[in-house]
Amino acid sequence: MPSPPEGLAAQLLSFAEQLREEGVAIGTSELLDAFAVLREVEWTYQGEFREALAATLAKSQDDRRIFELLFDRFFFRAVEMAAVREGVERPGDDTGDLSELSETELDALRMQIAQALRDGAEGAMRDLARLAIATFGQQEQGSGVIGVDVQRIRRALGLRAEPQPELPPDDPRRDGVPRDALRRFEQMMRRELERRQVQRSGKLPPSRPLGELDRALPSGPLQDLAAVHRVVTQLRRRLATQGRQNRGYRRHAHVDVRRTMRASLQTGGVPVELRYRPRRPKRPEIYVLCDVSTSVTSASVFFLSVLHALHDSFRKMRSFVFIERISEVTDVFAHERDFRAVSERISSDAGVADISGYTDYGRVWMELLELIGDDLHPRATVIVLGDARTNGRDPRADLFGQVASQAGRTFWLNPEPQLYWNYGDSVIAAYERYCNAFECWTVAQLEEFVKALTRPVVSAAG
Amino acid sequence: MGAEPASSADVATGLASVGYLPSESTALVAYLATKLGKPVLVEGPAGVGKTELAKALSRYLGRKLIRLQCYEGLDEAKALYEWNYRKQLLRIQAEASDTGWETVQQDIFGEEFLLARPLMSAIASEQPVVLLIDEIDKTDQEFEAMLLEVLSDFQISIPELGRVSSTTHPVVLLTSNNSRELTEALKRRCLYLWLDYPCLEHELAIVKLHAPDLDEAVAQRLVEVVGMVRELDLKKPPSIAESIDWARALLLLGAKDIDAATFNETMSVIVKHRTDMDIVAERVGLKLAETVDAQPA
Numbered sequence: 001m002p003s004p005p006e007g008l009a010a011q012l013l014s015f016a017e018q019l020r021e022e023g024v025a026i027g028t029s030e031l032l033d034a035f036a037v038l039r040e041v042e043w044t045y046q047g048e049f050r051e052a053l054a055a056t057l058a059k060s061q062d063d064r065r066i067f068e069l070l071f072d073r074f075f076f077r078a079v080e081m082a083a084v085r086e087g088v089e090r091p092g093d094d095t096g097d098l099s100e101l102s103e104t105e106l107d108a109l110r111m112q113i114a115q116a117l118r119d120g121a122e123g124a125m126r127d128l129a130r131l132a133i134a135t136f137g138q139q140e141q142g143s144g145v146i147g148v149d150v151q152r153i154r155r156a157l158g159l160r161a162e163p164q165p166e167l168p169p170d171d172p173r174r175d176g177v178p179r180d181a182l183r184r185f186e187q188m189m190r191r192e193l194e195r196r197q198v199q200r201s202g203k204l205p206p207s208r209p210l211g212e213l214d215r216a217l218p219s220g221p222l223q224d225l226a227a228v229h230r231v232v233t234q235l236r237r238r239l240a241t242q243g244r245q246n247r248g249y250r251r252h253a254h255v256d257v258r259r260t261m262r263a264s265l266q267t268g269g270v271p272v273e274l275r276y277r278p279r280r281p282k283r284p285e286i287y288v289l290c291d292v293s294t295s296v297t298s299a300s301v302f303f304l305s306v307l308h309a310l311h312d313s314f315r316k317m318r319s320f321v322f323i324e325r326i327s328e329v330t331d332v333f334a335h336e337r338d339f340r341a342v343s344e345r346i347s348s349d350a351g352v353a354d355i356s357g358y359t360d361y362g363r364v365w366m367e368l369l370e371l372i373g374d375d376l377h378p379r380a381t382v383i384v385l386g387d388a389r390t391n392g393r394d395p396r397a398d399l400f401g402q403v404a405s406q407a408g409r410t411f412w413l414n415p416e417p418q419l420y421w422n423y424g425d426s427v428i429a430a431y432e433r434y435c436n437a438f439e440c441w442t443v444a445q446l447e448e449f450v451k452a453l454t455r456p457v458v459s460a461a462g
Numbered sequence: 463m464g465a466e467p468a469s470s471a472d473v474a475t476g477l478a479s480v481g482y483l484p485s486e487s488t489a490l491v492a493y494l495a496t497k498l499g500k501p502v503l504v505e506g507p508a509g510v511g512k513t514e515l516a517k518a519l520s521r522y523l524g525r526k527l528i529r530l531q532c533y534e535g536l537d538e539a540k541a542l543y544e545w546n547y548r549k550q551l552l553r554i555q556a557e558a559s560d561t562g563w564e565t566v567q568q569d570i571f572g573e574e575f576l577l578a579r580p581l582m583s584a585i586a587s588e589q590p591v592v593l594l595i596d597e598i599d600k601t602d603q604e605f606e607a608m609l610l611e612v613l614s615d616f617q618i619s620i621p622e623l624g625r626v627s628s629t630t631h632p633v634v635l636l637t638s639n640n641s642r643e644l645t646e647a648l649k650r651r652c653l654y655l656w657l658d659y660p661c662l663e664h665e666l667a668i669v670k671l672h673a674p675d676l677d678e679a680v681a682q683r684l685v686e687v688v689g690m691v692r693e694l695d696l697k698k699p700p701s702i703a704e705s706i707d708w709a710r711a712l713l714l715l716g717a718k719d720i721d722a723a724t725f726n727e728t729m730s731v732i733v734k735h736r737t738d739m740d741i742v743a744e745r746v747g748l749k750l751a752e753t754v755d756a757q758p759a
Contacts, residue, residue, distance in 0.1 A: 029650055033500065037653075040497045041470070041490065048470065051487040055494065059649040061505070061640075061656055262539070262547050265570075268563070269551055278535075 009035070015074050016057065022070065024063045030056055076191065109135060110157050114173040117159065117181040125181070129188040132157060133196070150189050159185070285379055286453075287372060287407070288319040289326065291386030292346060293359050299415040300385050303446065304333060304342075318372070321346055324360045326367045359389065361427075362396035368403060376406035381453070384435070385413040388421075388428040397430040410435035413449060417441055467493055473522075482511070482518030483668050491655040492519060501613050501634035503598075503649060506657035509701020512637040515657070516594035519633060526587070528632075529594045530580035532601045538608055542618055543582040546575045571622040581612055582626070590630035598648075599638040606648050613651050660702065662689055668702060673709035683720045684709055690746050691732060700732035708732050722750040 012034060016026050033056040041048045050071060058067035113132060116124040136156045158164075163176040259275035267273075290300035304319055319333065320326045332345050376382070382403060388395075404410040412431055414421065418439045421428045428437055440446050467473045473496075474489035484492065492515070495502045504512045520527035530541055550570040557566055578586060584593040598606070612618060613634060617627035636652065638644060660668065665685045669676070676684075684705065692699045700708075708731045717724050726747055733742050 025646060027650060033498075033653070036498055037494055040494055047486060048490055051490045052494065055487070055491045055502075055653045055655060059503070059652070059654045060643070064654075064656055259539075262545065265545065265547055265550060269554060 008038075011078055012038075012053075015070070018070055018074055019057060019063075019067065022066050024058065024066055026057055030059075076194075106135065110173075111171065113157055113185075114159060114171070114177055117177040117185055122184075125185055126188050129185060129192055133189060133192055149193055150186050153189060154182075154186060285316045285381065286318070287376075287380060287382045288317070289364075289368065289382070289384045289386075290319070290321050291323070291359055291384075292321040293323045295389070296385070296387050296415045299441070303385050303413065303440075304329070320368070320371075322359070322364045322367075324358065324363060326364050326371070328371070358391040358393075359386070360393050361386075361388070361390050362394045362399070365396050365399035365403060369399060373403075373406070376403070378408040380407045381409045381411070382407040382435075383411045383413065383453070384431075385415065385440070387414060387416050387426060388412070388431060389425045390427055392425055395427045395430050397427075397434070400431050401434045404434035411449070411453070412437040413440040413446075414438065415441050467496060469493065476522040477515075477518050478671075480518050480521040481671060482514060482522075483664065483671060484515070484518075485657075485660065485664060488515065488655060488657065491653055494653055495633055495635075496523070498653075499631045499633075501636060501652045502655055503644070503652035504635055504637045504655045504657055505640055507659070507699070507701070508639055509703050510657045510659060511702055512635075512657055513594065513596055516592055516596075516635045516637075519635070520592035523590075523592065523633065525633070526589065526591045527594060528580050528584045528587075528591050529596060532595065532597045532599075532605075534600055534602070536601050536605055538605075539579070541579050541581050541605070542608075542612075543579055543620065544577045545571070546577050550575050573623070576620075576623070581609075582618060584632050584634075585612070585616055585618055585628040586626055587632070588629065591632045593632045593634045595634065595636045597639060598636045599640065599642050599644065603645060606645050610647055610651065613648075659692055659699075662686065665689075665702065665705060669705055669709045672706045673713055676709050676713050677718065680712060680717060680720060681709065684712065687720055687725065687746060687750070688732060690749065691742055694741055694745055696733070696738045696741065697735045698733075698738065704732045720750065722747055725750050 013031070016031055016034075020026055034053055037052045037056050038049070041052045053071070054064060054067050058064040109128075109131065113125075113128045116128055132153055136153045158173060159177055159182060160173070161176050161179045161182055164173055167174045254277040256275045256277045260271050260273070263273050263275055264271040288304065290304055292300050300321065304321075318328065318330050321329050329346055332342060412428070412435045414428060414437060416426070416439075420426065431437070438445070438449050440449055467476060470486075470490040470493040473493040474484055474486075477484045477489065477492070491502055494500070504515065506512055516529075517527060519525075553570050553575070554566060580593070584591050595609070598609075615627070616631070617625055619625045636648075659665070662685050665688070666681060669681050669685060673681070688700055688705045688708070708728065711728055711731050712720070712724070715724075715728070717728075726743060729739060729742060729747075733739050
C-alpha cells in the first residue's frame with residue numbers, strides 16, 4: 001500500500017477512493033460538497049465530522065453501511081499509519097503483564113466487566129477491554145488471528161448472551177449480558193488487538209474488500225441470513241425502479257381531455273392534436289415450481305423468498321415445491337417472512353418426498369397439469385427451478401411441453417453452472433426445447449433473471 | 463421572525479422548542495441544509511417523522527411551508543405551473559371578433575392566466591420558504607429529471623414568459639419511503655439523511671413531550687414494549703406517531719401499568735394488520751404476562 005499523502009484533504013480523498021473501490025458512487029460534486037460541509041462543522045469532534053461526511057458521501061442505506069465499516073477502518077488505520085511513521089509509542093500499554101493475578105482478582109475483573117456491559121458504560125468498557133487483553137491475551141499465547149483471540153478472551157471471561165442460571169444470584173452474568181453490549185465489547189477488543197498487532201509488526205495488515213453481492217447463492221440453508229435479507233431488499237428496490245421505466249406509453253386508448261384542451265391552445269382552441277392517457281401495464285401471472293431435493297433446496301427457497309418479497313409486482317402468484325410429488329406452498333410464504341422459518345416449514349410440512357427422496361420429474365409434470373392445467377393461459381408465466389437431474393427416471397418432456405404450450409412464457413432456472421448441464425443424469429436439453437433455460441447460481445444472475453421477469457408483458461407470446 | 467441557526471446545537475434546541483426532538487444527525491443535516499442551501503433527501507421507514515421534520519423546520523425558521531405531495535402520474539402541470547386554459551378560452555371568446563390574433567396572444571399568456579403550482583410558488587415566493595417534496599419515490603423518473611433543474615438552479619423556464627428564478631433560497635426537503643431507488647443524478651444534488659426508529663431514551667423523550675401527563679413508569683414501559691414489537695418481523699412496525707397515539711390512549715384510559723390485559727385491549731393502536739396482531743399477541747403478550755407473574759405488584 002503506498003503511503004497516503006498527508007493533510008486532511010488528502011486523507012479525505014483517499015477515503016473517498018476506498019469508498020469507490022467498494023462500489024459507492026462518489027463523484028467530484030460529492031467531494032466538493034464534503035469539503036463545503038466540513039467548513040460548517042467542527043471537524044475535530046468525531047460525531048459531527050462523521051455525520052457530515054455521511055450526509056454528503058453516502059446516499060443510500062447500503063452506502064451508509066459500507067461507509068460506517070470503512071470510516072472506522074480508514075481513520076483507525078490513518079491514525080495507526082501516522083503513529084508507525086512517527087515512531088510514536090502509545091502510552092497506556094504499561095498495564096504490564098497481568099497474568100500473575102490470583103484467581104479471586106481475576107473473578108473480580110470478570111465481575112467488573114460483566115457489570116460494565118450490563119450498564120452499557122462505553123468508557124469503562126474500553127478500559128476494561130484493554131485490561132482484559134493484558135490479562136488473558138498475552139502475545140505468546142495469542143493465535144495470531146484476531147477473531148480467534150477475541151473469542152478466546154470472551155470465553156475466559158465467561159461472558160455469554162444467554163442466561164447462565166448455574167451462577168450465584170449476585171453475579172451480573174447470571175441473566176446473560178446484553179447482546180449489543182457484548183458485540184461492542186468484542187469490537188473494542190478487536191480494535192485493541194489490531195492496534196497491538198500494528199504496533200508489534202510496525203506495519204498495517206492488508207485491507208480486505210467488503211464486496212458481498214457477487215457471491216454465490218447461499219448453499220447452506222441457514223448461511224448468513226442477514227446477507228440474504230440484504231440482497232432481497234436491494235433487489236426489491238432495484239426492481240421497483242426498473243419496473244417504472246418500462247411502463248406505459250406504448251399503445252394508447254383513452255383520450256385525456258384535460259391535456260388535449262391544453263394542447264389545443266396552440267391552435268387557438270381547436271383540438272387538432274389528441275392527447276392520450278398512458279396505458280397501465282399488465283402485471284404477469286406467475287406459477288413457480290421449485291425443486292427442494294437436497295442438492296438445490298437452498299437456492300430454491302432463496303428464489304421463492306425473493307419472488308414472494310416482490311409479490312406486488314405480479315397479479316397472481318402461486319408457488320409449488322417438489323421432489324417426488326408437488327405441493328403448494330403459497331400460504332407458507334404469505335404468513336412467514338423469515339427465511340429460516342420458511343425453509344423449516346417447507347421441509348417439515350410440505351410432504352413432497354414420498355419413498356426414495358429422489359426427484360421424479362415425470363410425476364411432477366403430471367401432477368402439475370392436474371393442479372393448474374385449467375388455469376394456464378397465454379398470459380401466465382411458468383418458472384421451474386431445478387437441476388433437471390432425473391435420477392434415471394423418465395423425464396416426460398412431452399408433458400412439460402404441454403405445460404409450456406399452454407402458458408405464455410416458460411423459464412427454467414438451473415442452479416448448476418452451465419458446464420455441468422447434460423452430464424450424468426441431467427436432462428436439461430430435453431426440456432430446453434420448450435423453454436428458456438438460464439444458468440442461475442450467483443445472486444447477480446438471479447437478479448438479471450428477476451429483472452427480465454418483472455418487465456411487463458408487452459404482447460402475449462403464442 | 464426567521465431564526466438563523468449558527469450551529470447544529472442551535473437547530474437541535476430550536477426544533478425541540480417547536481415540538482420536534484431531532485437526533486444528532488438530523489439536527490446536523492438540517493443545519494447544513496440551511497447553511498449550504500442544498501436540498502436534503504430524507505429516507506426511512508414510514509412514520510419516523512420525515513414529513514414532521516419539514517413542518518418543524520418551517521415553524522422553527524419562521525418560514526412558510528409549501529408542500530408538494532407526489533403520486534404516480536404527477537406531471538409538470540401539477541407540480542410547476544399550468545396555464546389556466548378555461549380562463550384563456552373565455553378570454554378568447556370574450557374578445558371581439560375583429561381583434562387581431564397577435565393582441566389576443568399577448569394577452570392570454572400573461573401572469574394573470576398562470577396557475578402557480580407548489581414548485582413555482584416556492585421559487586417565486588418573496589419570503590424564503592421551506593419546500594417539502596413528499597414521497598418523491600412515488601413519481602416516475604421523468605418527473606425526477608424535471609426536478610433536477612429546479613433543485614440545482616432554483617429556476618423555472620416558461621417558454622411564453624421567460625425565466626423565473628428564485629430571489630430567496632428555499633430549504634428543500636425531499637422524503638422517500640424507499641419504494642424505489644432514486645436516480646443517481648438526484649441523489650448527487652442532495653444531502654442524505656436516513657431517519658430510523660429512535661433509540662429507547664430518544665423515543666421516551668418524544669413520548670413525554672407529546673403526552674406530558676403520562677406516568678413516568680408507564681411511558682418507560684411503553685417505549686420498551688414498542689421497541690419489542692418493532693423487533694418482530696411485522697408487515698407494518700409501529701411508527702413514532704403510533705407510540706404517541708398509544709401514549710394518549712393510555713392516558714385517557716388512566717392506565718397505571720402496561721400489563722397483558724391492557725396491552726391486548728389497546729394493541730390495535732400500534733398494530734394494524736390482522737396477521738401482525740396475531741404475531742404480536744403471541745410473542746409480546748406472553749412476555750408481558752410472564753414479567754407480571756415474576757414481579758407481582
